[in-house]
Amino acid sequence: MQEQQSYFYNFYSKERQNCRMFYFFFESRKAKADPVVIWLTGGPGCSSELALFYENGPFKLTNNLSLVWNDYGWDKVSNIIYIDQPTGTGFSYSSSDQDTRYNETGVSNDLYNFLQAFFKVHPDYVKNDFYIMGESYAGHYIPALATRINKGNKKKKGIHINLKGMGIGNGLTNPEIQYPAYTDFALANKIISKTDYDKINLQIPACVKAIRQCGTTGTETCYSAYIKCQPLLFDIINLIDNKNYYDIRKKCEGRYCYDFSQVEKFLEEVSVKKALGVPSNIRFVSCNNRVQDAMINDWMRNLALGIPDLLEQNIQLLIYTGEFDLICNWLGNWRWVHAMAWSGQKEFVAASNVSYLVDGKEAGILKNHGPLTFIKVQNAGHMVPMDQPRVALRMLELWITGKLTSLQNDVVPPL
Incomplete structure (x- = not known):
């Protein structure tokens, strides 16, 4: 039976007496030994429940607010965590303004402390491979968290986290x-x-x-x-x-150009909050503008600067981009990935573009050298797992098993 849990992580300290980060954890449907993935939704200030219910979580919401299984949930191949962060996002809250986060130092420290607590509570997963995944503003969060984990591992403080890779979907990483x-x-x-x-x-x-x-x-x-x-x-x-x-093929409808009202209704139901252990006075908001405003000075910083050191340690980096997204478009991501200086830069730039195949059909264009892989996904916008769920699940499965690049062989023209 698959383990499904929702929790609050409490920051236990004199200064942080009422700061709680909310998360869901779903055990793999296939094997407990599968990698652990933490999913970070961007914004900044947008809840990871958006991904859970609209993209790659175990369940989808129906029109009558009931749950049905998602045939392409990423829990099919991984043990997956969805966390509301920074504090103030989704169901995560604090009674003190001191817990407001303004930069990646604060964000990555909170996430690192959360993971230390998570693996203490779930010691059976400590030795599993660990991957950080997310999209949009998570192009900032992910490199920062990976660097923080790597630093903690090297100092041998706390629980060693078996970091293997980072996956950024349509991210904002190098604004310049x-x-x-x-x-x-x-x-x-x-x-x-x-x-x-x-x-x-x-x-x-x-x-x-x-x-x-x-x-x-x-x-x-x-x-x-x-x-x-x-x-x-x-x-x-x-x-x-x-x-x-977020997808130039479509019209902008709703507050975020998409209608996320169903998840807001569902998570505001009294019975749902009670089942999740959420205090009745905590409101769920898909995206919190106050969190975004607090992070405004973080926006234009280049988070690609810390990535080369991780690549040199063979920590995998997957950049995947839906071709029809404007706001974090494939072209800008393509350019910063190629411009990034690391020992394999020349070889990556010179590498051929090949077809990314799913079920024998071309689903995108792939480029790889060593630990760095770039995929441009066809017929997708900003949220690839929502637009191309089968393609996204297969991408994750092949990547975490080291087979993503070895199965591609059809050379295609340069982009």
Whole structure:
């Protein structure tokens, strides 16, 4: 019988008497020895329950708010954790403003402490391979957490976490490279004109300069970079006639261009809260703007800087991107991955693009060298597991078993 649990992780300290991080844990449907995956939804400030119920969790919500099994849940091949973080996201809460997180140092420390507590409670999983997965703003969270785990492991403090890899879906990781790609992606997909392209591009030099001034530790300079760079995206959004900027094939409908009202209704039901152990006065909000506002100075920092050290230790990195997402588009991700300096950079750049095949059919384009793999997924937007659930599950299964790159052999033209 599959183990399914929801918990609050309590921060036990004098300073943090009422800070609780909420998470779900689902044991693999196949084998307890399968890898442990922690899933981080982005935002910042968006609940991982969005992924649980709309993307890759064990269950889907029906129109009458009942649960049905998801045939493509990632718990089919992994033991998976969904956590609401930073504090203030989803059901995670605190009674103190001291628990508000403003940068990746605070975020990664909280997640690391959570994992230490998780493996203490679940010692049977300590030796399992461990992977960090997520999408969107998790392009910041994931490298930061991987670095924090690696640091803890090297210092031999606490429980050793068997970190094997990081998987980032349509992430924001290196804004200096990704923001200038907005106009190129929009023009190539014919959602803006050449005149609009040239006009918006006039803002790029100031944006790039501001991001460089932000660096990795700036505060006011990072806010200035955010103000200077966001118009590159917003000016495009204002021109695309209510298109969904997470999937340019669709219309933007609802608060987040998608209708997530079902999960909000479900998790606000009294009986559901009681079953999950959630206090009745804690409201579930899909995405918390206060968390996002608190993280504003973190937005323009380059989290790719810590990745090369992890690659040199053979910690795997999978970057997968739905081809129709604008907001964290494949082109910007493609560019920063190729620009990243590490010992295998030349070989990665020179590697051939090959078909990513699922059930004998091309589902995307794959490029790999050593521990670094990039996949452009066909017919998907920002949330690949929602748009292409079979493709995403197969991708995870092959990646964590080391078979993702060995099965591809059809060379395709350069992108």
